Amino acid sequence: MSHSAQTTDRPLRTLVLGGARSGKSAYAEQLVASEAVRYVATAVAGPADADFAERIAAHRARRPADWTVVEGDPVAALAEPAPATLIDDLGTWLTGRIDARAAWESPRGIVGPDVDALVTAVAGYSQRLIIVSPEVGFGVIPATASGRLFRDELGTLNQRLADVCDEVFLVIAGQPVRVKPDRASASAAALTDAVTTNAPLTAATSAAGADLTATQAVSAAGATAAAGSVAAPVSEPASSAAAGDGSGPVLTKPVRISFGPVSGPDPIVWAAAEERQAQLTKPAGALGRLEKLANWVSACQGVCPPKQFERARVVVFAGDHGVARHGVSAYPSEVTAQMVANFLHGGAAVNVLARLADASVRVADIAVDGDTAPEISRHKVRRSSGSIDREDALSEAEVQAALAAGATIADEEIDSGADLLIAGDMGIGNTTPATVLIAAVTDTEPVVAVGRGTGVDDAGWIRKTAAIRDAMWRARPVVKDPVALLRTASGADLAAMAGFLARAAARRTPVILDGVVVTAAAVVADQLAPGARAWWVAGHRSSEPSHTIALKRLDLEPLVEMNMRLGEGSGAVAALPLLRAAVATLGEMATFAEAGVSTADTAADAEPAGA
Numbered sequence: 001m002s003h004s005a006q007t008t009d010r011p012l013r014t015l016v017l018g019g020a021r022s023g024k025s026a027y028a029e030q031l032v033a034s035e036a037v038r039y040v041a042t043a044v045a046g047p048a049d050a051d052f053a054e055r056i057a058a059h060r061a062r063r064p065a066d067w068t069v070v071e072g073d074p075v076a077a078l079a080e081p082a083p084a085t086l087i088d089d090l091g092t093w094l095t096g097r098i099d100a101r102a103a104w105e106s107p108r109g110i111v112g113p114d115v116d117a118l119v120t121a122v123a124g125y126s127q128r129l130i131i132v133s134p135e136v137g138f139g140v141i142p143a144t145a146s147g148r149l150f151r152d153e154l155g156t157l158n159q160r161l162a163d164v165c166d167e168v169f170l171v172i173a174g175q176p177v178r179v180k181p182d183r184a185s186a187s188a189a190a191l192t193d194a195v196t197t198n199a200p201l202t203a204a205t206s207a208a209g210a211d212l213t214a215t216q217a218v219s220a221a222g223a224t225a226a227a228g229s230v231a232a233p234v235s236e237p238a239s240s241a242a243a244g245d246g247s248g249p250v251l252t253k254p255v256r257i258s259f260g261p262v263s264g265p266d267p268i269v270w271a272a273a274e275e276r277q278a279q280l281t282k283p284a285g286a287l288g289r290l291e292k293l294a295n296w297v298s299a300c301q302g303v304c305p306p307k308q309f310e311r312a313r314v315v316v317f318a319g320d321h322g323v324a325r326h327g328v329s330a331y332p333s334e335v336t337a338q339m340v341a342n343f344l345h346g347g348a349a350v351n352v353l354a355r356l357a358d359a360s361v362r363v364a365d366i367a368v369d370g371d372t373a374p375e376i377s378r379h380k381v382r383r384s385s386g387s388i389d390r391e392d393a394l395s396e397a398e399v400q401a402a403l404a405a406g407a408t409i410a411d412e413e414i415d416s417g418a419d420l421l422i423a424g425d426m427g428i429g430n431t432t433p434a435t436v437l438i439a440a441v442t443d444t445e446p447v448v449a450v451g452r453g454t455g456v457d458d459a460g461w462i463r464k465t466a467a468i469r470d471a472m473w474r475a476r477p478v479v480k481d482p483v484a485l486l487r488t489a490s491g492a493d494l495a496a497m498a499g500f501l502a503r504a505a506a507r508r509t510p511v512i513l514d515g516v517v518v519t520a521a522a523v524v525a526d527q528l529a530p531g532a533r534a535w536w537v538a539g540h541r542s543s544e545p546s547h548t549i550a551l552k553r554l555d556l557e558p559l560v561e562m563n564m565r566l567g568e569g570s571g572a573v574a575a576l577p578l579l580r581a582a583v584a585t586l587g588e589m590a591t592f593a594e595a596g597v598s599t600a601d602t603a604a605d606a607e608p609a610g611a
Contacts, residue, residue: 013129013165019138023174028132037067038082040074042093078121090133104146115157123164155416163375259502264534265299273298279591294586300510305587309420312359313413314569316424319367319493322387324429328464330455333428337370350568357576367492379405385491389470392488399487399495406499414507421504423497424569425517434520436471436489438546440479451544482527497521505532512572515542519550539572
């Protein structure tokens with residue numbers, strides 16, 4: 001039963017989050033206190049854990065006597081319907097699944113099949129369901145590999161469940177705060193329509209059914225802007241009479257993005273890394289660029305020696321482009337949605353390469369011209385961007401929403417522990433707007449910048465060059481304004497990537513850039529957040545001519561050159577092992593003193609006088 005198929009006002013699936021002793025379980029029980037409840041208990045106390053046994057006993061004492069208690073796997077329980085089901089809690093369930101797979105010392109993702117099964121069971125369950133889970137960051141988790149594994153897996157589980165549940169509560173000190181449906185935001189499409197027509201945002205115009213007041217919207221926008229991110233378009237404060245008439249706010253003024261200048265990696269730590277390189281058991285400079293890379297990572301992390309990356313994260317931004325309808329690509333736009341499904345099933349090149357490089361992959365539908373899974377489309381701006389050779393790619397509200405989406409995704413990943421980010425792309429026709437951005441900013445003639453993209457023939461190349469020429473002509477008046485340039489000549493996916501890259505730099509998180517599409521977004525992101533380029537390294541050089549132009553603009557030298565032109569983040573992920581190798585050499589090699597190896601200086605000091 002889908003969310004839209006509900007016939008009652010009562011939410012079907014509710015997720016209750018909170019820290020230890022926050023009152024989350026008690027609140028969840030209150031939500032179904034008057035119903036016949038099946039209580040699925042996931043906790044089993046060990047014989048030596050008296051404190052945990054007391055907690056379980058307290059929970060049992062609080063439950064009504066007529067509740068049915070099931071101890072065991074919630075996935076199996078959800079195979080049988082019941083009028084109301086309460087699952088408490090998923091922290092102990094996840095611990096049990098990691099135990100069962102003996103995965104505490106394994107890479108992340110081993111319990112992925114268990115998580116998939118639970119999310120699928122919850123999404124397909126057609127009766128009242130309450131789920132209790134500990135919120136990441138609200139408890140004390142040991143700073144060990146096992147602790148980090150539990151944190152990452154629980155964070156992923158909570159996010160996926162929040163996507164498929166109808167409402168989410170966060171309980172703090174016994175006080176529930178409703179965080180979904182989010183009363184401070186609405187779907188980007190509804191916001192865009194309202195701004196474009198200057199019409200009120202109502203339940204009829206909002207796919208999310210958001211019922212925020214104008215005051216709430218302005219408050220939320222201020223909170224987001226204070227965090228250095230981007231807010232969705234909001235209205236001016238309405239009068240009390242207008243706010244109370246049920247029509248919703250009139251959206252008139254999008255909030256403009258403001259990333260501001262970005263300071264570079266720590267120069268003091270960088271110098272310390274260079275000094276340590278001179279002490280390692282090798283001739284000075286013998287490891288070539290690996291040494292410079294290691295110094296850069298050390299300065300990015302603010303510590304010497306640097307730490308190996310623990311959560312490298314690839315985010316593939318997916319979106320279609322109207323210009324693809326005019327013969328600039330060798331493939332139809334339908335391939336975008338098909339490839340998104342392939343990413344989700346782990347079958348794409350970036351999935352395979354990421355597994356080898358110990359990275360994980362996330363897909364974000366920003367502008368796919370079709371429906372995708374709910375968990376990847378919550379930041380969707382629109383279906384396909386405009387055909388930039390004859391119309392703007394986005395409205396003003398949409399470009400702001402796309403920048404906000406990218407910044408938010410960066411925040412989500414960094415807050416979840418990502419210490420290295422990679423942006424990837426998927427979208428038929430996306431090398432056309434990418435080339436327009438690069439050629440426009442660098443004042444390059446179209447024929448010099450245009451490549452074959454997905455492999456167009458000569459006739460396709462001519463059509464593509466003509467489309468890029470026309471789009472560059474349209475973009476000429478706004479080439480000095482990065483936001484206006486994105487609105488006119490990019491696409492929602494490229495704008496989101498630009499917001500993602502700028503926000504990552506502002507959050508002092510290193511990024512490996514991929515090919516021409518991501519690097520085009522980076523060229524604009526460096527204008528949005530001057531100095532952001534210091535936080536990026538180029539993973540590879542694409543065979544697209546405009547990629548070399550963009551790399552020269554950013555003064556970045558690629559790590560590998562393999563004639564790759566796939567996108568997806570594949571070139572960046574292929575370079576990730578080199579970055580890991582650089583970190584390992586600076587962090588794990590012995591110094592001359594530690595190894596008892598003589599240096600040229602010590603040998604000279606040992607020479608007898610007059611020798």
